Amino acid sequence: SQQGEEDPQALSIQEGENATMNCSYKTSINNLQWYRQNSGRGLVHLILIRSNEREKHSGRLRVTLDTSKKSSSLLITASRAADTASYFCATEGSNYKLTFGKGTLLTVNP
């Protein structure tokens, strides 16, 4: 069963705009990770946020985590055409395995 669920399933924006994707999960976690997948490629790790952290930044990425609501958001600022990809959240629970959501397909139009 899927632990994380991303929302929306698909998002289309113009270059320069910000993109926000959300992830909800059901059980307690050790950390939550975001990955990117370009079409036909493997997943690439973007950022990890631990359960005792509330916000984390990496370049144009900002991740928030609200453990009381069991939700996370990924914000990509000043998006570029190269950001077009699928984005997945993955939760790591007490068993140390990652459980992935179904992903958000982000399209950034030039």
Place this chain on the structure above:
Amino acid sequence: DAEITQSPRHKITETGRQVTLACHQTWNHNNMFWYRQDLGHGLRLIHYSYGVQDTNKGEVSDGYSVSRSNTEDLPLTLESAASSQTSVYFCASSGGSSGSSDEQYFGPGTRLTVT
């Protein structure tokens, strides 16, 4: 540079045949994972290993097996391929002890078609 590779990248096989997908990593990571990715399901964990001689079943392990005889390799075997196993398969690895919190590095994937 360290990397994780998968072979073959594409495979077509017939129902009932045994198929082995290779995964090789040069990160010297303890932890290795196999996932399958299908439309509408995202990534699902098939098997994983926290070290040599250690293997564990994931969410969708029926019909699959793995063995870990060294640090670098975790081959995935489909004992008797079925059409339901048509999918894209990803191998991943991560460092740390016994699957501790760490990012996973993914291979490029193997697209398997079972006819």
